[in-house]
Amino acid sequence: MPIPKRKPDEDRSDFLSRCMSDSTMNKEYPENSQRYAVCQQSAKGTQGQQVQDLHYDQTFGSTEELTEDNFVVPNEEDYVSADEVFFEESEIEEFDISVAKPGLWENIRKKKEREGKKYKPAKPGDPDRPDKDAWKKAQSDDDEYNMQSSQLKKMYMQLGMVVKVMDNIPIEFEEWTKDKISKAEHFIETIYDAVFFLSKPEEKEEDSLTPSEAAEYQGRKVQLGKPFRTPKGPKKFSVYVKNDKGNVVKVNFGDPNMKIKKNIPERRKSFRARHNCDNPGPRWKARYWSCRAW
Numbered sequence: 001m002p003i004p005k006r007k008p009d010e011d012r013s014d015f016l017s018r019c020m021s022d023s024t025m026n027k028e029y030p031e032n033s034q035r036y037a038v039c040q041q042s043a044k045g046t047q048g049q050q051v052q053d054l055h056y057d058q059t060f061g062s063t064e065e066l067t068e069d070n071f072v073v074p075n076e077e078d079y080v081s082a083d084e085v086f087f088e089e090s091e092i093e094e095f096d097i098s099v100a101k102p103g104l105w106e107n108i109r110k111k112k113e114r115e116g117k118k119y120k121p122a123k124p125g126d127p128d129r130p131d132k133d134a135w136k137k138a139q140s141d142d143d144e145y146n147m148q149s150s151q152l153k154k155m156y157m158q159l160g161m162v163v164k165v166m167d168n169i170p171i172e173f174e175e176w177t178k179d180k181i182s183k184a185e186h187f188i189e190t191i192y193d194a195v196f197f198l199s200k201p202e203e204k205e206e207d208s209l210t211p212s213e214a215a216e217y218q219g220r221k222v223q224l225g226k227p228f229r230t231p232k233g234p235k236k237f238s239v240y241v242k243n244d245k246g247n248v249v250k251v252n253f254g255d256p257n258m259k260i261k262k263n264i265p266e267r268r269k270s271f272r273a274r275h276n277c278d279n280p281g282p283r284w285k286a287r288y289w290s291c292r293a294w
Contacts, residue, residue, distance in 0.1 A: 003025070003038060004022050004025065005042060006045040008046070008049075012043050012045070012049070012056075013062070013243075013249075013284070015039075015042075015045075016036075016039050016063075016064075017244075017245055017247065019038075019039035020032075020035060020039055020065045020247075021245060021247070030103075031107060032066065032067040032068065032103075032104050032107065033067040033068050033069055033107070036064075036065055039065075047168065047169055050168045050169070051165070054165065056286070056287075058161055059275075060253055060275075060285075060287045060290045061234075061235045061251065061252040061253035061254065061289070061290065062235075062251075062252050062286055063249050063251050063284055063286060064249060064250045064251075064252065065247070065250075066097070066101070066104060066248060066249065067104070068108040069111075071097065071108055071250070072230075072238075073221065074222065074228035078230075079223065079227070079228045080226075080228060080229060084227075084293070085227040085237060085254075085293045086292045086293075087225055087226060087227065088225075091224075091225040092223050092224065092225045092226050093223075093224045094221055094222075094224070095248055096221045097220050097222070098220045153257035154257070157255075157257060222240050223240070224241055224242065224248065225239065225241055226239065227239040227289065230252070233252075235253050235254050235256060235286075236253070236254030236256040237252070237289070237293070238250055238251065238252045238253075239251050239253075239289055242284070243282075243284040249284055251285065251286055251288075252286065253286040253293070254289075254290065254293055260293055262293070262294045268294055272291065275287060275291060277294065
């Protein structure tokens, strides 16, 4: 079976849209998640395209075809205001996935039912539930805490980029670099142990789903064209929009580790000039929405 190949000058999201709508692919891979995985593999393209894709993802974000793995219904408070990320009320429309994509909705419903039975919310003492008092103490000196947090987030972002490049392009490190990596590993382990030492278990409290998690399990309607916060990533925000083929896609944008400082005229002007926001491209691409956030 011939799997579509990405053209040398083809944008990755454009290729994914073409691959996902391919009649042969739909016949061979009727489930969205399976077809999307195959298309993603074929979308890698050349090494040059991979580097360009990585830079775009880190700078702006990505566009995803809807699957049972990435579809989420935001709670009302997750949606942002037009002051935070600009949008026109006239652009917004309701999208009911159970009507528009009944096959995908059925897969989502079954998946949520399976996960619902096995779902175990994070308990006090789990790695992702730091001790509240410890965090309050750590944040007592805002300036120092913010600096440390910013440094760790920067390291996290840079390491993520390095790993993604290494996954696609073999890198031969010199001996001095290998030594630095070994020392860095030791330092990070020390920081890791210190952080989780502060994260003492709290007193027992009832397990519960957050509003966003509850909505993800129950909902099927979303607002097209209205951005929402995504605490679980992969970016700070996401928005559902229609692409050039009329298919609804999910656009992820905004660096979760950086503050948007559009209230500072110089910073806003610099960002918009640097990323050519006077011509941000189509609204189903991450650069368009990154520019709207500024």
